Amino acid sequence: MKPPSQMKKNAVQISERISRASESGTTRLAKxxxxxxxxxxxxxxxxxxxxxxxxxxxxxxxxxxxxxxGETRYTDVAGTKQLRLAIAEKLRTENSAEYAPEHVIxxxxxxxxxxxxxxxxxxxxxxxxxSAPYWVSYPExxxxxxxxxxxxxxxxxxxxxxxxxxxxxxxxxNTRWLILNSPGNPTGAVYGREDLLELADVLRRHPGxxxxxxxxxxxxVFPGSKFATMAEVxxxxxxxxxxxxxxxxxxxxxxxxxxxxAGPDELIAAMTKLQSQSTTNASxxxxxxxxxxxxxxxxxxxxxxxxxxxxxxLVFDRLSQIELLGLNLPQGAFYHFVSCDxxxxxxxxxxxxxxNDEAVCEYLLKAGVAVVPGSAFGAPGFFRLSFAASSxxxxxxxxxxxxAVDALA
Numbered sequence: 561m562k563p564p565s566q567m568k569k570n571a572v573q574i575s576e577r578i579s580r581a582s583e584s585g586t587t588r589l590a591k592x593x594x595x596x597x598x599x600x601x602x603x604x605x606x607x608x609x610x611x612x613x614x615x616x617x618x619x620x621x622x623x624x625x626x627x628x629x630g631e632t633r634y635t636d637v638a639g640t641k642q643l644r645l646a647i648a649e650k651l652r653t654e655n656s657a658e659y660a661p662e663h664v665i666x667x668x669x670x671x672x673x674x675x676x677x678x679x680x681x682x683x684x685x686x687x688x689x690x691s692a693p694y695w696v697s698y699p700e701x702x703x704x705x706x707x708x709x710x711x712x713x714x715x716x717x718x719x720x721x722x723x724x725x726x727x728x729x730x731x732x733x734n735t736r737w738l739i740l741n742s743p744g745n746p747t748g749a750v751y752g753r754e755d756l757l758e759l760a761d762v763l764r765r766h767p768g769x770x771x772x773x774x775x776x777x778x779x780x781v782f783p784g785s786k787f788a789t790m791a792e793v794x795x796x797x798x799x800x801x802x803x804x805x806x807x808x809x810x811x812x813x814x815x816x817x818x819x820x821x822a823g824p825d826e827l828i829a830a831m832t833k834l835q836s837q838s839t840t841n842a843s844x845x846x847x848x849x850x851x852x853x854x855x856x857x858x859x860x861x862x863x864x865x866x867x868x869x870x871x872x873x874l875v876f877d878r879l880s881q882i883e884l885l886g887l888n889l890p891q892g893a894f895y896h897f898v899s900c901d902x903x904x905x906x907x908x909x910x911x912x913x914x915x916n917d918e919a920v921c922e923y924l925l926k927a928g929v930a931v932v933p934g935s936a937f938g939a940p941g942f943f944r945l946s947f948a949a950s951s952x953x954x955x956x957x958x959x960x961x962x963x964a965v966d967a968l969a
Contacts, residue, residue: 581700589921593930604957606945607930609745609895611812613864615849619811622852623845631848635841638832639666639820643847646854647820657791657803659822665831666850668842670776670806670819673831674739675701676838677772677802677821680830681736682707688737689730691722692938693897695745695774699938707736711938716888716899720747724758731762735769740790743777746937746944747897748890750781753788760794770800770827776819777893779810779861782869785891791822799824809893810861811853818842818850868894871947871954878958879945884965894948897934901941906968914968917941927964929957 589607597603626632638644644661651657667673674697682688682705690698691714699709712730714720727738738759742751751759763769773790781787791801806819819842821831841847872889875896880887884902900920907913914920917933917940924931924943934942947954 577704577706580703589925589930589932589936593925596925596930602928603925604929604949604953604960606947606949606954606957607932609809609946609948610814611809611864611894611948612950613812615812615816616853616856616860618856619813619849619852622856623849626845626848631844633844635844635847637836637841638664638828639842640844640847640851643851643854644820646851647822650854651791651803651822655789655792655803657789657795657822658798662825663828664820664822665828665835666818666820666842666847667835668817668819668839669808670774670804670821671697672835672839673804673819673821674698674772674774675704676831676834677804677823677827678702678705678707678737680834681770681827685734686736687732687734688739689727689735689769690739690938691720691726693720693744693747693934693942694739694938695741696936698739698741708734710735713938716886716897720744720749720888720897721751721755722759724762727759727762728765731766731769733768735766738763738769738771739774740771741774741776742789743781743787743890743892745777745893746895746932746934746939746942747888748893748895750785750787750891752786753793756788756790756793760790760797763794763797763800767800770802771797772802772804775803775805777809778805780865780868780894781892782865782872782890787892802827807850807853812864813849813853816843816846816849818846820850868947871949871951872896874951875945875947875954875958878955879961882962882965884968885961894946896945896947897937897939897942898931898945899942900934903965903968904941908968917943924961924964928960929964 593603644664647664648659651659678701684706686707687710688702689710692711702709712726791803802823804821807813886899903920921933932944
């Protein structure tokens with residue numbers, strides 16, 4: 561046998577589709593922040609997109625009860641019948657969207673279901689329209705599916721939202737999907753009923769285009785805005801609408817990994833087939849917990865939203881006083897998307913020129929605050945700050961940002 565040094569190198573080849581994709585910008589910065597903390601540095605972690613609240617007690621109790629009953633085995637690939645019934649009922653009563661259990665699939669988080677939908681429907685040469693700023697994974701998933709992401713810039717002056725005119729200009733004969741995220745990550749933008757009706761008018765002229773609505777932040781909407789989804793406002797597009805949601809953000813269940821999607825029969829069947837050959841069913845315990853969350857009391861959501869609103873306003877009041885930063889008040893979710901254009905081109909005493917938003921975020925990290933560069937979301941010149949943290953942590957973080965900006969030459 562040849563020694564290891566003489567064995568053929570690169571026996572394991574990385575596929576082109578994976579080589580085309582990039583590492584998640586949010587997870588990369590989170591790792592750097594964790595490394596800093598492990599080295600003893602005090603870091604205000606404002607880069608991670610998950611609630612800081614605990615999963616509600618009645619959900620935990622439901623999971624314990626399910627385990628005690630022996631509900632620890634495989635379920636149907638698409639999820640338990642009880643949970644899919646509850647999801648269909650939720651969509652009917654809360655979103656005025658009619659779905660039967662066979663139109664619903666449960667997966668290991670909403671993220672997996674978005675991936676499954678794209679993998680089940682896209683071929684080389686297909687296109688997917690994505691508005692920027694976007695959630696970091698949308699274009700990378702499209703690339704992995706051998707298709708092409710078509711990015712449409714939606715500036716702050718337009719509320720970070722896609723207009724009907726911009727959508728019309730982006731569509732081609734190769735367009736297969738439009739992906740909408742509302743409330744949006746990273747901007748907190750909310751598409752209201754009129755916004756969606758405008759986009760629906762365009763889609764009606766392009767019958768070959770489907771729309772995927774990522775509604776994962778549905779429950780986190782602030783006064784002055786009202787949540788709506790395409791299946792609700794344009795029921796005539798039902799047969800080409802996929803509604804994606806889950807338990808992670810609204811119910812503080814990020815680690816439980818339970819999401820769901822609802823759509824036309826053929827699409828859900830294809831997604832189920834793909835899931836049967838990858839992860840099979842979502843965790844049976846997680847599904848029991850999700851069922852309890854959907855069926856249980858939800859008065860705590862109002863309390864959480866009020867706390868998010870207070871934190872949103874705290875950060876806005878503090879950072880809007882800093883001349884080199886620019887803010888828009890988010891309508892939902894728990895992020896501020898902060899313009900740091902004023903910092904770019906400035907110099908620091910230790911690291912030199914701040915050439916771009918990534919350099920700004922590295923500079924702030926050294927100042928003790930972890931945020932995510934806007935370039936990861938397709939919007940250079942910004943950074944995303946999560947206010948899903950205690951008021952004390954946010955206060956400290958804002959002060960460190962102010963001191964770091966004041967120290968620039």
